Amino acid sequence: MVAAGAGARRPRTDKQRNRTHILEVAEQFFSERGITGSLDAIAKRAGVGPGTLYRHFPNREALLAALLQARDDELVSRRDAIRREEADSGTALARWLEALGEWLTAFDGLPEPLRAALSEENSPLAITCQGFITTTDQFLHAAQRDGDAQPQVRGRDLFLTVLATAWVRSAALADESSPQALHALMQSGWMTPRTEKDGSDPARHS
Amino acid sequence: MVAAGAGARRPRTDKQRNRTHILEVAEQFFSERGITGSLDAIAKRAGVGPGTLYRHFPNREALLAALLQARDDELVSRRDAIRREEADSGTALARWLEALGEWLTAFDGLPEPLRAALSEENSPLAITCQGFITTTDQFLHAAQRDGDAQPQVRGRDLFLTVLATAWVRSAALADESSPQALHALMQSGWMTPRTEKDGSDPARHS
DNA sequence: CCAATATACGGAGACCGTCTCCGTTTCGTC
DNA sequence: GACGAAACGGAGACGGTCTCCGTATATTGG
Numbered sequence: 001m002v003a004a005g006a007g008a009r010r011p012r013t014d015k016q017r018n019r020t021h022i023l024e025v026a027e028q029f030f031s032e033r034g035i036t037g038s039l040d041a042i043a044k045r046a047g048v049g050p051g052t053l054y055r056h057f058p059n060r061e062a063l064l065a066a067l068l069q070a071r072d073d074e075l076v077s078r079r080d081a082i083r084r085e086e087a088d089s090g091t092a093l094a095r096w097l098e099a100l101g102e103w104l105t106a107f108d109g110l111p112e113p114l115r116a117a118l119s120e121e122n123s124p125l126a127i128t129c130q131g132f133i134t135t136t137d138q139f140l141h142a143a144q145r146d147g148d149a150q151p152q153v154r155g156r157d158l159f160l161t162v163l164a165t166a167w168v169r170s171a172a173l174a175d176e177s178s179p180q181a182l183h184a185l186m187q188s189g190w191m192t193p194r195t196e197k198d199g200s201d202p203a204r205h206s
Numbered sequence: 207m208v209a210a211g212a213g214a215r216r217p218r219t220d221k222q223r224n225r226t227h228i229l230e231v232a233e234q235f236f237s238e239r240g241i242t243g244s245l246d247a248i249a250k251r252a253g254v255g256p257g258t259l260y261r262h263f264p265n266r267e268a269l270l271a272a273l274l275q276a277r278d279d280e281l282v283s284r285r286d287a288i289r290r291e292e293a294d295s296g297t298a299l300a301r302w303l304e305a306l307g308e309w310l311t312a313f314d315g316l317p318e319p320l321r322a323a324l325s326e327e328n329s330p331l332a333i334t335c336q337g338f339i340t341t342t343d344q345f346l347h348a349a350q351r352d353g354d355a356q357p358q359v360r361g362r363d364l365f366l367t368v369l370a371t372a373w374v375r376s377a378a379l380a381d382e383s384s385p386q387a388l389h390a391l392m393q394s395g396w397m398t399p400r401t402e403k404d405g406s407d408p409a410r411h412s
Numbered sequence: 413c414c415a416a417t418a419t420a421c422g423g424a425g426a427c428c429g430t431c432t433c434c435g436t437t438t439c440g441t442c
Numbered sequence: 443g444a445c446g447a448a449a450c451g452g453a454g455a456c457g458g459t460c461t462c463c464g465t466a467t468a469t470t471g472g
Contacts, residue, residue, distance in 0.1 A: 012439055012448060038429060049451030054431060090397065112318075115377040140396075153396045157387040160378060164370035164388075171321040172366060181363040182370075189395035190346075190359045191296065218419060218468050244458060255422035260460060414472085421466070430456085437450070442443105 019056050022046045026063055034108035035064060061113055065124035068106070072128055075103045079135055090148025093139040094187070097162055100132060101183070104166035111167035133159045161186050225262050228252045232269055240314035241270060267319055271330035274312070278334055281309045285341055296354025299345040300393070303368055306338060307389070310372035317373035339365045367392050 025046040029037055039060060043053040057063035078099045086092035104111055117125035137155030144151050165182045172178030231252040235243055245266060249259040263269035284305045292298035310317055323331035343361030350357050371388045378384030 009447070010440065014439075015449065018450085039431090040429070043451095050431075051433085051451055052449075055449075059431085093396075115374060118377045148398055149396050150394065150398055152387075153391065154387060156381065157384060157391055158396060160374045160384065161388060161391055164367075164374045167373055168321060168366045168370045171324045175362065178363060178366065181358075181360060182367060185359065185363055185367055185395070186391065187395045187397045188356065188399075189391070189393045190299075190355050190364060191393045192354055192356055193394075193399040215418065215469065220468070221420065224421085245460090246458070249422095256460075257423070257462085258421055261420075265460085416471085417469090419466105419468075422464095424462095426461080427459085429458085432455080433453095435451100437448105439448075440446095442445085 018046075018048060018052060022048065022053055022056060022063075023066060027067055030064075030067065030107045035060070035113070036109050039063070061117065061123065061125060064107075064110075064113060065128070068125070068128060071103060071106050075099060075132075082139075088148070089139070089142040089146045093143040093149060096136065096139045097158065097186075098183075100136070100159070101162050101166055104163060105169060108170060111163050114163060115167075129159070224252075224254060224258060228254065228259055228262060228269075229272060233273055236270075236273065236313045241266070241319070242315050245269070267323065267329065267331060270313075270316075270319060271334070274331070274334060277309060277312050278337075281305060281338075288345075294354070295345070295348040295352045299349040299355060302342065302345045303364065303392075304389075306342070306365070307368050307372055310369060311375060314376060317369050320369060321373075335365070 022042070026042050029042050029045065039053060040050050042063075043050045046053070053063075057066060079096065082092050082095050082099070086095060104114070114125055114129055117123040118129055120126060133155050136159050140149055140153065140155045140158060143149035144153075165179070165186060168182065169179055172182075228248070232248050235248050235251060245259060246256050248269075249256045252259070259269075263272060285302065288298050288301050288305070292301060310320070320331055320335055323329040324335055326332060339361050342365050346355055346359065346361045346364060349355035350359075371385075371392060374388065375385055378388075
C-alpha cells in the first residue's frame with residue numbers, strides 16, 4: 001500500500017542538496033573534532049537550521065551511519081583485493097584485520113557507538129558491523145582450514161578484539177609503539193607457547 | 207604558608223558525614239545504573255544540594271576516584287595474595303590480569319574514564335592506573351625471566367589490553383562466552399604458533 | 413551559655429547540547 | 443502564475459553540568 005504509483009511527485013532538489021552538503025560538513029567536522037562534537041554546530045556550519053539536520057538524520061548514530069556508508073564501500077573493496085591477491089589464508093586474515101582496524105579509526109571516538117550498536121538490534125551501525133563480522137569469519141575459517149589460525153577462535157571475538165584495540169588507540173597516543181604492540185599481542189598473545197608435553201592447558205589455575 | 211599551625215579550627219563534622227554519605231549513595235547509584243547517571247540525581251538521592259556534591263567532588267572523575275579508592279585497596283590485597291601464594295610466575299601473571307579485569311568491571315562504563323585519564327597527567331584516576339601498570343610490569347618481568355611470557359611484551363600493553371577487554375565486555379552481553387574467548391585470545395593470540403623453522407616472523411606481509 | 417565568625421549548605425539559575433514543533437518558505441505541478 | 447505538498451528554520455522544551463551567593467550551622471572564645 002505504499003506509494004500507489006499514481007500521484008508520485010518528484011522529490012525536491014533542495015532536499016538532496018542539503019543532505020549531501022550536511023554530510024560533507026559532518027565528515028569534515030568529525031574528522032577535525034571527533035564524533036562527539038555538537039550536532040547543532042554542524043547544522044550551523046552547514047548553514048541550515050537544527051530542524052533540517054535532524055529531519056535528515058534523526059540522531060547522531062544515523063548521521064554516522066550515513067557517513068560511514070562511503071567508507072564501508074572502500075573497506076569492501078579492500079576485502080575483495082585481499083581475496084584476489086592473497087593466497088596464504090593466514091596472511092589474508094592478518095591483512096583483513098589490519099584493514100578493519102584502520103577503518104575503525106576513521107574518526108576519533110568511532111569505536112564507542114559501534115560497540116553500543118552491537119548490543120541493539122535494528123541499528124544501522126549494527127548491520128554494518130554484522131557484515132564485517134561475517135567477512136572476518138570467512139577469512140578466519142579459511143585460515144583455520146589451512147592450520148594458520150587456532151580452531152577455537154571465533155570471528156566475533158576477533159572483531160571485538162580489533163574494535164577494542166581501535167578504542168584504546170586514542171589513549172595510547174603518547175606511546176607511538178602501542179598500536180603495533182597491541183596488534184602483536186592479538187596475534188600471538190603474551191604467553192610463551194607451550195610446545196612440550198607439559199600442561200598444554202594455557203590457563204592452569206582454578 | 208599553609209595553615210600556620212596557630213588558629214587551626216577543627217573541621218566541621220557534617221562535612222565528613224556528608225562526604226561519606228554521598229559516597230555511599232554514589233556507590234549504590236553507579237552500581238545500579240552505571241557511571242554515566244546524573245550527578246544531580248545522586249545529590250538528590252543523598253538529600254543534599256548539587257552545590258554540596260560538587261564542593262566535595264568537583265566533577266564526575268573526582269567522585270569516581272574517591273569511590274575507587276576502596277576497591278583499589280582490595281585489588282592491592284589480591285595482588286599481595288597472589289605474590290604470596292603463587293610460585294609459578296606465569297600463573298601469577300594470569301591471575302593478576304584476571305583480578306585486574308574484574309576490578310575494571312566494578313562499575314558499568316568504568317573503562318572509558320580510565321582510558322581518558324591515561325592521556326592526561328595529574329588525574330587522580332591516572333595515578334591509580336599507573337600503579338596497576340607498575341604491578342603488571344612486575345608480574346610480567348618475573349614471567350619473562352622464567353620464560354613464561356614473551357620477551358617483547360610490555361606491562362603497559364598488557365594493561366591496555368585488559369582495559370580494552372573490560373570495555374568490550376558490555377557489548378558482548380548477548381554472548382556469554384565472549385569474555386572468556388577474549389581472555390584466551392589475549393593469552394595465546396589467534397595465530398597458530400609457528401614452531402618450525404619456516405618464516406618465524408608472525409606478520410609476513412609488508 | 414551565648415555571641416562571634418569561619419565554614420559548609422542549598423538551590424536558583426547560567427550555560428550547553430539534544431531534539432521537537434509549527435509557522436513560513438520554497439519547490440514541483442497543472 | 444496559482445496551488446498544494448514538501449521541506450526549511452529557529453524558538454524553545456528538556457535534561458545535564460556546574461557556579462554563585464544568601465542562609466544556616468558548627469566551632470570557639472568569652
